[in-house]
Amino acid sequence: MAASGKVAFVRLPPLPTIGEIIKLYNLRAEKQLSQNFLLDLRLTDKIIRQAGNLKNARVCEVGPGPGGLTRSILNAGAADVLVVEKDKRFIPGLELLSEAAPGRVRIVHGDILTYRMDQGFPAHIAKKWEDDPPDLHIIGNLPFSVSTPLIIKWLEQMANRSGPFAFGRTRLTLTFQKEIAERLTASTGSRQRSRLSIMAQYLSTVKSCFTIPGRAFVPKPDVDVGVVHFTPLAQPQIQQPFKLVEKLVRHVFQFRGKHCYKGLEKLFPEAERLELIEELLRSADVDPTLRPAQLSIAHIQALADAYSRLCRENSQLFDYEFREELKQKRHSHRRSDSSIKNSSI
């Protein structure tokens, strides 16, 4: 395989255009699979430039479809391009591309949500976490339907150094609906600040690259699209388990418009709520009247450390879910209501 050495000849030979590939294989876009294609190779080249130098690199491309972005990746000199595509109609077109770039394209017909990327590349390319990132990139014009679950899964794997991050600080260059791209990159105090902003930014440097207008895609989606680049941090800004941070941040943002303590207090069972929320905020030194969007990563870090300490002191605390308590209460109310009714019959 070319990836073991250098790629001597990088430009692809003449091929049918992406538009011709779509016609040739009758590739009507499937709404269910969020298929919006990029046919303009100048635009796909521009996306690929955001990934950095791909000469002799290894790349996993998510959802190559008719292969526009794949061509730009190959033209940038990548030596080993592993494409994961769910829709089998695209496989013949991708095989054509693979023949034009012998030994440089590997095609997986599968679902990126379950694909084991840690098994897709050789172990020897791994770098230590603290070292420079490995020469491995994840790139994709992501299907809207999977982009949020996928980035959350990858952030968790980033925290656990598993999946694509078993190879070190693998970089990602991905497209998202503009609104999601804005949330990922939103700074403290901005309107788009959300759970995603905190979860992405405590683990990685997140860069908003540029916006692609919806009209650049075929068919045209209802929204514009943002290109976002992620480089995992050598030292995550919060040193607590991902699940703990996720639970805390979910509570912070559940009442976006209210003071942050409103959501945070729901981390604690009703009987001890007042005492524990006071202790959490005092020990993290966070002003309870800040709004969720005003909390910086440093605030969340202090809250996560304080919450972790409380969980260590009370082993059942982390499993507590206030919605469960609410459900149980409603259930027991209903039961006592019906027993009153039955006794009066």
Ligand code: SAM
């Ligand atoms: N990369 C192509 C381009 O830029 O023109 C196609 C992008 S299109 C927005 C998304 C692609 O992801 C489609 O080819 C679709 O079939 C594929 N896809 C959708 N869900 C997928 C999944 N779970 N795993 C892998 N591919 C998926």
